[in-house]
Amino acid sequence: MHQPTTEPRPSIYYTYRVFQPWLPSAHPPQSRHPVAIAGSGPAGMVTALELARHGVRSVVLTPELQFSQGSRAICFTRRSMEILQQVGVADLMTEGGLPWRFGNSYYRGQRVFRMEAPHDADDRFFPIINVQQQYMEEYLHDACAAHPLIDFRWGNKVTQVTQRDGYAEVRVDTPEGEYTLQADWLVAADGGRSPIRTAMNLQMEGASYEGFFVIADIQIDLPLPTERLAFFDPEWNPGNTILMHREPHGIWRVDYQLPPGETPEDALRPESLKARINAQLKMIGHAGVPWEMDWCSVYSARTLTLPDYVHGSVIFTGDAAHLLPIFGVRGANTAFQDAQSLGWHLAYVV
Ligand SMILES: Cc1cc2nc3c(=O)[nH]c(=O)nc-3n(C[C@H](O)[C@H](O)[C@H](O)COP(=O)(O)OP(=O)(O)OC[C@H]3O[C@@H](n4cnc5c(N)ncnc54)[C@H](O)[C@@H]3O)c2cc1C
Known part of the structure; x- marks a missing residue:
């Protein structure tokens, strides 16, 4: 039985909410879902919001009861802000964020380069804005929770995926035991260590430094x-x-x-x-x-990718699909672009 931690995570500046787990006994049996999404990081939540924007229902499954531990991704690009605007959270990001466009590089104590990213008065967003990942996840979660097409399930851990003819059968563990869910499509947005990728025995290609x-x-x-x-x-x-x-x-x-x-x-x-x-x-x-x-x-830095992101009814996205060195603001920014693209393509297929 999956027992997620209920102790609020420590932080000086962020008060973690601890959500209630979704329990199968409190809900009637359900028929097959068009899309299930494993993971509630940036890739999973933006995929759910994009699908919903195109009228497609989804279930989001996440083993935790809280947002990301620590700040993790902090620098969000203008392109990410455009995507976040599409899913309705750009204003919250702007309110709490620190925009910037200058960078200074020093070599042995001497400044050797000053980066000035272009910014025009007509630009809606700055080249980069700094916001800690917990806040970004909070804004995305609250948008998901408010959307009638998104069924968000805290404390639900995917433990097994079986490919059936034209759909995926997903075993999900909760604090009161397991249940099975069927979905035409399973989006594996379960992060860099992707348990789904491991269970399906898929190998990434590339280099680890x-x-x-x-x-x-x-x-x-x-x-x-x-x-x-x-x-x-x-x-x-x-x-x-x-x-x-x-x-x-x-x-x-x-x-x-x-x-x-x-x-x-x-x-x-x-x-x-x-x-x-x-x-x-x-x-x-x-x-x-x-x-x-x-x-x-x-x-450490890695440049790894799955050679294919679609395997039967399972689609890999975000860090589960590819790992990039985080310097150069890759990672969450890349996950947003994945999710934005996957959202409308998958909605079209559904
Ligand atoms: C220290 C650090 C600094 C970083 N700095 C930056 C930065 O400045 N800019 C940037 O763009 N990126 C940065 N990143 C990278 C960024 O945090 C990730 O790339 C981003 O979170 C990936 O999003 P994701 O949704 O693919 O995966 P994740 O955010 O890892 O989310 C994975 C989700 O899957 C869930 N999950 C796991 N197992 C299961 C399961 N069995 N069943 C269901 N769900 C499951 C997890 O609980 C989680 O909700 C940083 C990362 C780290 C660690």
């Missing part, structure tokens, strides 16, 4: 504008790179490359995080400014 990066979100008051900062071969981290981004709610992201051979476990030790973040603050002239850690994680 050596080397790790730490992402640390800290609460700190820095008198700096919302501009991307990139440091190459800096004095405290020779041969490596560091990125900094301002996030809403007084948070800054410090994203630094680890020296070869250092393990993620070592890098996430509190002493190690503290020493490196203090070194970075010192380098940019803000030594001693008090800060508090909100969330940290380690990632």
Whole structure:
């Protein structure tokens, strides 16, 4: 029996809501669905909203009871905002977000490049806007929950998929046990580790790169504008790179490359995080400014894709279909483009 955690996730700036699970006993038996979507990340929710916009019903299945742990995707492109406008959440993103269009690149302490992304007074959206992923997921979820064509099921984990003649049979585990759901189409938007991809024994192609990066979100008051900062071969981290981004709610992201051979476990030790973040603050002239850690994680770069995204009645999308290095604002931005395209194509087929 799937028992999702009901303890609210920790965060300095975001209060996690814990939703009630959808239980089969509280609902009458249902006939076959036109579309079921496994996963309530950006890919899953935008697919549901796009389908609904074209009049197609869907069921969204998600094992969790809360939004994304930690900020994860924070930089959203103008194209993403156009897609989010189509599904009705662009105003909320704009209200809470920090727009920007300048970037500064430093090599060994010297500024060597200033990026200026074009922005015209007639442009509706900035080239990039920073919003933490929990907020983006909250806005998308609330739009899904308000839509009569979307049946959103918290606490519902897909455990098995069987391809039948022209439809998929999906086993779903809930806090009160399993049930079976039939769908003409199953959209696998179940993330980078996609359990559905693994269960179907599908292999991704491409490359995984050596080397790790730490992402640390800290609460700190820095008198700096919302501009991307990139440091190459800096004095405290020779041969490596560091990125900094301002996030809403007084948070800054410090994203630094680890020296070869250092393990993620070592890098996430509190002493190690503290020493490196203090070194970075010192380098940019803000030594001693008090800060508090909100969330940290380690990632590595991968360029992997499934050779085909459609397998019988199962369609892979977002990170379940392909994994891109997250620098260069790929990941969630790519997932939106997938979902926007899949939404109208699938609606047309249905
Ligand atoms: C540290 C970090 C920083 C990032 N920074 C950026 C950035 O700045 N910009 C950017 O664009 N991207 C960024 N990304 C990437 C971005 O977060 C992902 O690319 C994006 O969330 C992918 O969306 P998705 O919907 O495909 O998958 P996910 O968001 O991973 O969602 C997967 C969903 O599937 C669900 N699921 C899992 N198993 C099952 C199951 N058995 N049954 C049903 N559902 C299941 C999960 O609960 C979840 O709801 C970052 C990621 C990380 C980790």
